[in-house]
Amino acid sequence: MGGSTWTAEEKSENYTYTGTVTPIEYTIKINEGKASIGAGTEITKAKVNDVITITANVAAEGKEFTGWTVVSGNITLAGASKETTTFTMPGEAVEITATYKDKPVTPPHEHDFSGSWQRDDAAHWHKCPDDEATDTKAAHEYDDEADTTCNVCGYERTVTPPAPVAYTITKGNGQTVTKGNTANFVSNAPFEKFDKVQVDGVDVATSNYTVISGSTDVTFTADYINGLSEGSHTIAIVSNDGQATGSFIVKAATGNTESSKPGGNTNPSDGNKVSSTGGNTTSPQTGDNSNIALWGVLMMLSASGIAFTVYSRKRKLAKKLTTLIQWMG
Numbered sequence: 466m467g468g469s470t471w472t473a474e475e476k477s478e479n480y481t482y483t484g485t486v487t488p489i490e491y492t493i494k495i496n497e498g499k500a501s502i503g504a505g506t507e508i509t510k511a512k513v514n515d516v517i518t519i520t521a522n523v524a525a526e527g528k529e530f531t532g533w534t535v536v537s538g539n540i541t542l543a544g545a546s547k548e549t550t551t552f553t554m555p556g557e558a559v560e561i562t563a564t565y566k567d568k569p570v571t572p573p574h575e576h577d578f579s580g581s582w583q584r585d586d587a588a589h590w591h592k593c594p595d596d597e598a599t600d601t602k603a604a605h606e607y608d609d610e611a612d613t614t615c616n617v618c619g620y621e622r623t624v625t626p627p628a629p630v631a632y633t634i635t636k637g638n639g640q641t642v643t644k645g646n647t648a649n650f651v652s653n654a655p656f657e658k659f660d661k662v663q664v665d666g667v668d669v670a671t672s673n674y675t676v677i678s679g680s681t682d683v684t685f686t687a688d689y690i691n692g693l694s695e696g697s698h699t700i701a702i703v704s705n706d707g708q709a710t711g712s713f714i715v716k717a718a719t720g721n722t723e724s725s726k727p728g729g730n731t732n733p734s735d736g737n738k739v740s741s742t743g744g745n746t747t748s749p750q751t752g753d754n755s756n757i758a759l760w761g762v763l764m765m766l767s768a769s770g771i772a773f774t775v776y777s778r779k780r781k782l783a784k785k786l787t788t789l790i791q792w793m794g
């Protein structure tokens with residue numbers, strides 16, 4: 466196991482020995498790394514007392530160097546935990562292993578969107594406190610155009626209500642109505658938008674007027690007109706988006722109410738309603754009573770199985786009844 470080579474040459478009695486002594490080199494095995502002299506090329510063997518530099522391989526993905534483990538050889542590493550270190554070659558083979566471990570797993574950052582709402586005029590969102598990340602920006606949600614508070618984040622917006630529409634009283638404005646008469650006013654507002662009627666700034670109970678479409682057609686009852694003071698009054702036909710205003714004059718009834726024509730009333734039929742209303746207290750009742758009598762007879766006839774026809778007109782019914790009575794008699 467010599468590292469030296471010798472040659473012998475026979476010279477009569479004398480022997481002259483010439484040669485070179487080759488120092489013994491011992492094996493170096495580096496697992497997961499390499500050995501060199503200084504910064505030189507990789508070596509796999511070295512002589513006693515050579516200072517050997519060992520360098521660990523770059524750690525694989527997810528791993529990190531933890532230190533050197535001496536497998537064999539009586540050596541002392543200058544820095545057993547350093548990726549590059551040195552030792553002095555002993556008179557025997559050396560085997561050293563670089564060791565690694567899994568890098569501690571750092572959980573990926575998860576954005577925290579649990580904080581308070583971030584807002585601008587149009588949208589709301591959350592911002593991660595650890596960085597500039599935001600979740601999805603979403604538009605504020607309102608119930609309708611008038612709603613000022615976002616249902617999701619509570620953002621308060623300013624809503625400028627649309628300017629009220631100035632409607633016009635197209636019929637009945639300025640009229641003089643005599644107590645005991647109805648009074649008709651028409652606003653050009655769409656009927657669907659009708660809200661209420663005000664007289665002298667006070668809401669009028671719905672029982673005091675009728676309102677029909679075309680556009681918005683309001684008729685005060687005679688009772689209501691009766692209750693108003695004589696003189697000038699204002700009227701406002703109020704719609705959801707505006708109103709029509711006007712005025713009218715209430716005049717005391719003079720003499721025969723039924724024959725008086727309300728001055729300024731643009732709807733002549735209104736005046737006629739008074740007399741027809743007054744007449745309703747007597748004659749129609751008579752008719753009702755006779756109807757009951759007719760119905761009694763007809764019920765009898767029906768019970769006896771005789772077919773009959775009911776006419777809608779009282780006159781015809783009466784005539785029919787007469788005929789039936791004659792037939793029965």
Ligand SMILES: [Zn+2]
Nearest residue numbers: 576593595596
């Ligand atoms: Zn984040």
Ligand SMILES: [Zn+2]
Nearest residue numbers: 589605615618
């Ligand atoms: Zn919002």
